[in-house]
């Protein structure tokens with residue numbers, strides 16, 4: 286399969302794109318929060334909630350990246366925040382191809 290020759294896991298690529306959007310939303314939110322224009326107050330909330338929902342979406346997406354063979358989570362590998370890793374093309378436990 287040709288996609289296995291790509292350098293980066295497609296899941297990793299997707300997460301990088303998702304995180305870039307999240308950062309853009311947070312920046313937009315910050316910019317509007319700092320502006321003193323009262324009419325924009327409603328917009329501030331929209332970007333805040335967009336960023337929150339988008340963040341939850343990314344977490345759910347990352348949670349769903351599992352090995353088809355041994356079902357180990359590839360991003361959340363343990364219960365602590367220190368167990369979060371980028372997904373690789375192969376399972377970190379049993380070396381099975383993830384995608």
Ligand SMILES: [Zn+2]
Pocket residue numbers: 352353354355356357376377378379380381
């Ligand atoms: Zn596995």
